[in-house]
Amino acid sequence: MAGQFGKGCHLHLIDGSAYIFRAFHALPPLTRKSDGLPIGAVSGFCNMLHRYVEGNTGPDAPTHVAVVFDKGSHTFRNDLYDQYKANREAMPEDLRPQIPLTREATEAFNIACKEIEGFEADDIMATLACQAREAGGRVTILSSDKDLMQLVGEGVEMLDPMKNKVIDRDGVLEKFGVGPERVVDVQALAGDSVDNVPGAPGIGIKTAALLINEFGSLEELLDRAEEIKQPKRRQTLIEKREQIELSKRLVQLDCDMELPFTLDDLEVKEPDPEVLLGFLTKMEFRTLTKRIADNAGVEAPAVPEPTAAAEAPEAAPDWPAIDAAAYECVSDMAALERWIARAVDLGTVAVDTETTGLNEMRCDLVGVSLAVAPGEACYIPLAHLAEDGGEGLFASDAKAEGQIPMDQALAALKPLLEDAAVMKIGQNMKYDAKVLSRYGIEIAPIDDTMLMSYALHGGEHGHGMDTLSERYLSHTPIPIKELLGTGKSQITFDRVPLDKATGYAAEDADITLRLALTFKPQLHRARVTRVYETLERPLVPVLKTMEMAGIAVDRGTLSRMSGKFAQKMAELESEIHELAGEKFNVGSPAQLGDILFEKMSLPGGKRGKNGKYSTPADVLEDLATEHDLPGRVLDWRQLSKLKSTYTDALQEHINPDTGRVHTSYVQTGANTGRLASADPNLQNIPVRSEEGRRIREAFVAPEGKVLVSLDYSQIELRILAHMAGIDALKEAFREGQDIHAMTASEMFNVPMDEMTPDVRRQAKAINFGVIYGISGFGLARNLRIPRAEAQGFIDRYFERFPGIKQYMDDTVAFAQEHKRVETLFGRVIHTPEIGAKGPRAGFAKRAAINAPIQGTAADIIRRAMVRMPEAIEGLPAKMLLQVHDELLFEVETGAVDDLIGTARRIMEGAAEPVVKLDVPLVVDAGQGANWAEAH
Template sequence: MASGKAETAMAEKTGRALKKGDHLFLVDGSGYIFRAYHALPPLTRKSDGMPVGAVAGFCNMLYKLIEDTKDEFEPTHLAVIFDAAAKTFRNDIYPEYKANRVEPSEDLRPQFALVRDATRAFGVPCIEKKGYEADDIIATYARLAHEAGARVTIVSSDKDLMQLVNDNVDMLDTMKLKTIAREQVIEKFGVPPEKVVDVQALAGDSTDNVPGVPGIGIKTAAQLIGEYGDLETLLARAGEIKQQKRRENLIEFAEQARISRRLVELDNNVPLEEPLEGMGVREPDPETLIGFFKDMEFNTLTRRVGERFNIDVDAIPAAGKHALITDGALAAPAGEEPKKEKQTVARTARGGTPGAVPKGIDADFNDANYVAVTALADLDEWIARAREQGFLAVDTETDSLFPMQARLVGVSLSLLPGEACYIPLQHGAGGGLDFADAGGQPQIPLKEAIARLKPLLEDPSILKIGQNLKFDMTVLRQHGIQLKGLDDTMLMSYALDAGVHGHGMDELSELHLGHKPISFAEVAGKGKAQITFDQVPVDRATAYAAEDADVTLRLWHILKPRLVAERRVTVYETLERPLVSVLAEMERAGVKVDKAVLARLSGDFSQKMAQYEDEIYELAGERFNIGSPKQLGEILFDKQSLEGGRKTKTGAWSTDADTLEALAAKGHELPQRVLDWRGLSKLKSTYTDALPEYINPETGRIHTCYSLASTSTGRLASTEPNLQNIPVRTEDGRKIRTAFVAEKGNLLISADYSQIELRLLAHIADIEALKKAFAEGLDIHAMTASEMFGVPIEGMESSVRRRAKAINFGIIYGISAFGLANQLGIPRQEAGEYIDRYFKRFPGIRAYMDDTRDFAHKNGYVETIFGRRIHLPAINSKNPAEKSFMERAAINAPIQGSAADIIRRAMIRMPQALADAKLAARMLLQVHDELIFEVPEKEAEKTSKVVSRIMSDAAAPAVALTVPLDVDARAAKNWDEAH
């Protein structure tokens, strides 16, 4: 929609042929529909419940495109292109093309026809062609416009369209406000646009079921095309490829690659009826557009168009052409038969109550609606409104990512979508800059603001909505505020979509709101020039911080109803939300680390490394840089001619751990010594040298940060520093734990679940022999060996037990005969016989694995015994290696995830149990199946009993396990002795 001079210019250009200097915009309408549907909240028409979310999103996106591009790009011609039907000429080439595409949801299908009506209501040509994809139509129009000398912009981010980019044709990703030209195509594919089809032909595409060549991905394909020039040359010279498997696949699947190329190459000669001349940009008829919007009950869009054309929208009636379809015929894309349904369509598939529309969720993100609160009277007004409403979104801004060291710089609040404020508190403090009165915006003194906010934030009856609230909770706790009554959008997303995508705010905003938030770099700079947030001017800080609160509130409106609709409430309410405050207190507590012990260990490791270095030089016959993989490879494989070497893509010898371990297993001393040296080097650099840097100068303790939503199975992750990966299998690794100590007069208690994943396997797979052994307290590995190999438990050789142990744990992770052979140092055939024998002896395990695998393939997810859903989006991948990996993950996830859920349940109950027993113990760390506490010496025994009881009973009453959960709890002065 244009105005002023632009209107006149557009009127002159309408209805004439393209010429040099014109600019054609081709919108990928099908992409717009699905992006709107999946990225925006579920909406239904209030009057009758008809699903209109995709239509609303499409209209907003088209409206914004027209408005945003009229000045910068000055399009002269515009059209929206749609897919006409599922079947195209490509299905004649390859019947399985797009065979694995999921049918559109029942609430989306009726909206396809409505979106086309919306396009026409805007006065924009709506073009489709039976037998062809939208991409082919776009390719044809782009060619015709290019030949006419006009510029072309394809509005899409679809990688399949990138082959069309040239000097006169580019792409525009409106979600990311990013232009895709030749440079961006090269960045994505590793080749220029004209060679993209060759790369895609080799790599294939699981989404469209383009087969490609097995074992070749985008990077490898780009490398091969870069080297050989094009696909046909590569296939003709495939025999020259050095890598055996790659060479064999290129030869065997050459014809499949050629078919794939025909599938991915766009047809730019589609016979089209609609000429370019009819695509001239024109103003829509406001009455037609408003009539359509009124039919859809899009009040915000109706108001916008009325203001744009300065007309009274009340005087314009609804079009009356889009009544709810109740006779069972759902609208379908052109070329498809309408699908019959017995009931009225109402959107419930992606959450929310049919007919429920979150108020104002589609409001524009506008900096003008974000205010800086710099007076107490204004702050009091926001607080009063929050109390009246009963919920608000809250976010903190700090000068550090470490919550225990961060200074509170400001707080942002949001009460309604599109309306938020930022309360600057410590801008300019200590930074050498003074923004206290920047732009006439004084800051509220920190103590006064805290005094006002504290009652609100501590009131459990007022819901505080945040994104990763654990961070904010820890920061606010430093100022005496105990945040109570919370909802966390990150954890809602995690409970709903673990394994599907990430759960960071920016990603969720783009996914669900179609909005890319302001990045930190935009307000604080990058690299060495980056400033801390307290140095950011208040006006820029307000736009950034208030938007975060606004985004969070909108995400809550979208995700909260989905918890109910998708039956994820129990997972969120029992496993996610209650753990936030528990982890926040653990992080605040931290753990004491003895610097002197670390210093001594660092010195010991240095001396031992020096000894290893002397031995390595002697074995090598010369001095070299042990840390250089290149030099080490030359010593091992060029000078000493050891067998078993392999070269990397760069042509250098590989000296990774697997290679060195294989050589050491053959009796070669040099690679073993290098492994020993590397192990000590990592211990020294990662722990003994690095851990002192993490000791908080004020508390004298290390405060690790726990991530609740970083794994798909529910396991917690520890960062800054990672205290969950300290090695315990080697003597030197265990020494690191001796530096973790209790304060004077206290002890550390380590409480560890015994073989919890094997116990859960016995319960889930219903293996009577294993359940009986656990119930009787038998040595499970010895029992397994006895069952498998027919040897008595008493007097069993350790090697026999070790093999059974390796199989027991390997089965959980889907170990192969090859993996077990490597682990035990036995032939692969023998390892395979062990696994076969195991499954014959415990047939329930094979049945569990088969049933779980089948369920995952059918549903795309698996679940823990507590209902946590772990999505496996690539479980049906056409890539055999990826598919196999996901199948192993599917088998393991319910077991590992259930174990993670159990310890979460124990952690959530622990603080109250300790308080009820009047014990002063503090929970400090969680390391997978282990909890570490600091406790007064005189309370150690009683605390151990309470901790063991809570951990053992953690599954109840939700799940009645058929195996006991045993807990080993020990107390000592340091972590190693307690473990």
Template sequence: MGEAFGKGCHLHLIDGSAFIFRAYHALPPLTRKSDGLPVGAVAGFCNMLWKYVQEDAGSNAPTHAAVIFDHSSKTFRNEIYNAYKANRPEPPEDLRPQFPLTRDATRAFNIACIETEGFEADDIIAAYACRAREAGGRVTIVSSDKDLMQLVGDGVEMLDPIKNKAIGPDEVFEKFGVGPDRVVDVQALAGDAVDNVPGAPGIGIKTAALLIQEFGDLEALLERAGEIKQPKRRQTLIDHAEQIRVSKRLVQLDCNTPLDVPLEELGVQAPDPARLLSFLTDMEFRTLTNRVAEKLGAEAPAVKAAPQSEAPAAPELPAIDITGYETVTDMAALQTWVDAIREAGEVAFDTETTSLDDMRAVLVGISLALAPGRACYIPFGHVSGSDDLFGSAQPVAGQLPMAEVLAALRPVLEDASILKIGQNVKYDWKLLARNGIRMAPVADTMLMSYALNAGTHNHGMDELAERYLGHKCIPIKDLIGSGKSQIHFGQVAIDKAAPYAAEDAEVTLRLYRHFAPMLPAERVVTVYHTLEAPMIPVLGQMEMTGVKVDTQVLSRMSGAFAQKMAQLEDEIYGLAGGSFNIGSPKQLGEILFDRMGLAGGKQGKTGAFSTSADVLEDLAAEGHDLPARVLDWRQISKLKSTYTDALPTYVNPDTGRVHTCYSIAGAQTGRLASTEPNLQNIPIRTDEGRRIRQAFIAPEGHRLVSLDYSQIELRILAHVADIPALKQAFREGIDIHAMTASQMFGVPVEGMDPMIRRRAKAINFGVIYGISGFGLSRNLRIPRAEAQSFIDTYFERFPEIRAYMDRTVADAKADGSVRTLFGRRINTPGINQSGPAAGGARRAAINAPIQGAAADIIRRAMIRMPAAIEGMPARMLLQVHDELVFEVEENAVEPLIARAREVMEAAAEPAVKLSVPLVVDAGQGANWAEAH
């Protein structure tokens, strides 16, 4: 037992769940380098603990402290009202494995860690607060949760840990319009959509506060409800009196909650340095480890390095020394490097340019590396003066002419017997191609890392250098600055540019020598050589070609959208009873849930109502016009700002086309991503969204052709899960969704109700992504129990799918990864975590081989396509998930469709012989909308 708790004692009760979610949403994602485990929320949690418990001083320093957590189980409130908290979504997938780690962190800090099965954290906090107050001590509840505000007063205050602001009776009154002793009454009336507390329909916080102020307390209000003059409000209170009383029982905190740990045992204890530092080191929190070690007067342990492959061990290399690099300024020296490249048979290289936009950037230099410590920089585009290379800027003296440098390097860069090694080679490939050099063959360290480590960390050179070489590269901002004063690389002094550029080449060479032997050791050498590296010239050429956009069409659309928005704004203002900023979630929430008193308001930690699309869609489904119009306005506003207004700014003035950029090493499953601009996310489910594609046009005398795989992921599922019914349906060309509905619901395919087919379609596609009963119920707008029944029936009719899921999860747990049909390894960090933590990793593991195989198939088709259509008046322009878009002369449309379809439908072979046919739908038109 600890010392008695009484007068002079100060108890800190930290709302652990609030800390976790604050940390998760406030910080960018972070994974542990050694195994890819998500730890961002744990890092934020530890920093917050350190600040609010270990570093606080003065009158606010605690004598006693505890972190209180919610236990993942039902509570007595579910017995009062079985729908309590039924609407709460599942926590994010990458947050689940972090929950148990936050408990471990709390214990490592030597702070009491408390959670009780069957009771919520708020009730435990209430019980401790009440007993501490009765004993004569002070209490600070470290949280801004509105539900805890009923405890404020008489020695109990709250502290918002983010704003570092005390919350007392005045702040509670400002929030609820009543004092802490009447907060429960107001909450009972207003309800809580987040926790599914029903309350009184149509009564919000402000109205509830006015009623309680007028009648004194909730019971008096309900007993005298007949005195209320407003008829609708009077009838609501009379009709829902019992529901309101139940709501009060749901929001009332229980000060009699049993406490497993006595108050006296919560005394603040200094952390054990060895235990705390061991935990922080295991989490790989370098900065916090060092800070804590310094404060505790202990030596910080070394953070363990990322695990290495069992590939052949590389020889120990000397540390990178940037002081010995050569700057090449004469042709004789350059020729010496060219001769050395021929003798070596390989060279690492990097280009330095004026911009990240590889269609507008200008080359200013090239760096080369032949061995560790042997690298150079060849400057030729550095200038002084203006930042305009073609204006008043003057070339810096002592550089070789670019034309002569490229002419000297061209033979080795285009020599098929000499390997060119780079990092993110597609960028360099395009820069050189724009200058007349078609570089081949190439090796890309970014893609090697992606093939080996997809899903465990990023693949940028700086991170790879630090992770695998233990070397920190010169930051680019040290040379070019940032913000308004930023310059381009051509304006950097050559003596500063040379070490930076040559370092890039040497780091790339060292990374290549590290990764190359790992590819066969990790069984991804075929994936790298057949699915990753060959994409470089294919995508490079597509991006350089670009797609023609009719800016006049976009301008007319922008005008039409502006008129539509103005019309909607008038309707919205009329429905709202006055004008307001429609784009302000805060103002919209106040109108919907305070002024109009609509049910379903969800208030966040800041007190503002959520007006997310889900919330507005639910309100619109209930027949409310205002949220429906706001959804329409938002959709039109996004189309206008993101596409019709923005796309013209991406038109390259030199080509008159839009040139998107594809990321090969983006999604973990191998799917490509499109950026600057993103042409893969143009919406096609609405008429307005489909209209955007009308602006993507073919030049005169040409047509756009779209070829799209039909239901490719379902076909792959039928193959990998070996589902006879689905395979037979695909072979016979039967409507797969109608067939599924027939199998599940026992109805004939002919004359099937479209709603039944729609439900089967939602399940067919949903099961690939591990959809839950909750998710399906939202998609179909049906009760969750009914949705879960559909899923259960689905697995009963297709038991092979359940077997596939179980088999895949077992493989993931054993190997820490899953593989596609073509050998792509997709890592599954977190799959072996205990309890619900593995749920997200489990769903990802089930989906990854299917989505990954689909991505592999279209990659294989794209890689074969240039040779297949060579000589035809056609060019491949775009890839959008399962679709390829071509530009072709009018007289060659049908031959192009036949040739491209043949390539796409046979893309899996000979590596994989699918037991179901791949089918490609084709269309053509003057614009993309007509073609698809």
């Protein structure tokens, strides 16, 4: 192809800035061995360029190509609107020095690298795309940025490099509901919170597309806004016209820039091996250097090798693409035996189970999938039903053909799944372990990709398989909805046809295996192997046993309470209606707000996010001095909460087979390392109010047994005293003093024996506040005192305990430098928001201050739980529940003292030997026939 750009030419435009960010966030923080220079993003960027160049063969290969970058933070859009991209976080410290290196890398690959001071890459790409199209050529934009979709059209398409998906006119239509030429109109209305483009409040992409399609264009819409039927929309469009027009100018790309180069300058050129290898060697990318040298048929230049063992994985592994059609459906014993033999031989297998529902204690097993290598996976259907013709009202209950009888298959699988020499890998393995346990299989040993992700990336993102697959494998798994449907017509997995079930189930196992291969080597580099191996993985069987044990709940007690609550609520409701002078839904804060603040004109009405008055308890408490109604509503709300969330809902959770309630602990539920409890949540059963506490009377021990509760006393304050090194606090804990009273005494110069409850209460609030990342505003609200007074308290506290202030400042500084904080046991909690601007900065700082304290406490009780089963082995006792600083046991009456002695010893010594705390851990114990008595 000659240099002149024209018909038959094909231009590739690569969104360089987006590539860099993707590479930076997808990879661990690699550094150059010789000098520690951060090079993770450069490494990822080079690998992407390499793969790109390698893939560019064949008739559709580009003739011209450019990698385009943003340059400078101030563009013409900032002149139009000073808030444009104002929410954007500062560039991470580790990324900044890598930016010039990516330019250098692009040039080393001999690809045109273009940037213009004060212009965004998008505008340069827009201009180039227009020029190329006018010259009669074709354009492919390699980016997933939706802002670029407005450029799509005749001769111009986008390619999402993450999903390897072409976005043409139809793709744009799917995303925006309008064609490319109207994308700016939709964006102008919908706005963009990431770039801080205001748009029209309350209008999203869906609504915007609707309006544009109805009126034809934004201008037409704005001119004829009076014709809109919905009053709110009409008003918004009329009132916010200027803002919308401004938004359009912000999102409209500039196709008409003057460029200091021409399309002809972008002609594809072969890289010069010497230049390219020189750059790669300088960066010390050994794998990539060797690969490229081999391809070019030259000797790979030597890269310094300080430690041969610890090489970073610069290149994505050479795995086959994930292909749901490529998996085997195992339908006879011979095939099953082959898969099992393969797994035993390899010593590693990924396992996934398919069931009829999400409740592990009630659902039925439908099938099992195995993966032994990337791309090599199978599905073993066990309980699929035959498809009926689709005509009858009743689905057929006949078994589908081609399945091994379940007992035979499970008998063959059991030795594999229980084989101590074969590692079973799962994603959220606790689920599968519980299901299999009900079918007589105790799966072990296990690895869990969800927990690896939690140890490596806690705080960065979620840990569900879809998230992980997209993030680390660039693959979107088949959505389960595609098989089951949704809503009323949803079917269960046993009604999914075998071919579809095979694709879905085996893919899950394949993905899990690939994730494990990705994460496992990273644990060590990220220094979280100990966290994973001592705090995460061994907790799985412990939680499994607790959950399967469940706790006895007395239905009669709950039912009687429910009836009483209903009666009282009805009485209160009629009183409330009388006081209000009209009937309304007491359970609707919106209706209540109108009554209180409009009809009755009471003071203090604040509106929430959707313009409705908010009516939280503290506001109603203040209003109770003005009128009788708010107090009645508070009483009604308390009863309503107790009835709906506890006495009614808990009854629904009593398992018909076991007669007990089985919660499910979410091990990755809290970023700090705490557990979460769900379905039902047994960590928020009422205790603070007298009426609520009675709910706990329904949690009982069976005949001949008692419930025993052991809880850590003041564990977070003790950890704070240790971590911040506060001698006065440590001393007080060592002497077993009343810590809040002691704090009050120090702060307010009141002798301990003259302490009043109120002064102590204030000191207690401050102590808690410190753990939460105290603020004058927060303390003032909590204590209901003026803000200045609260600030005075805090100042005095910091004066008296200067180490606390130092700890808080140090923790925030650490978070800002490393984008993470750590617990005493090495748990890493990432703090990606710490560099945010505006109100989010405050949130992120307080979270960073709290996380090491809350997280260390969570680590300690986890350590106790992991050790507990062995310690109480032989005692007639079961550990049933964990409530953050409390463990609840069910014990035979005669063994209570033994249990308390043993469990207390384990809990009080749980930090050792890894951490030697400067303060003692103290555990209080209680016992009784029900949870109210035991606590």
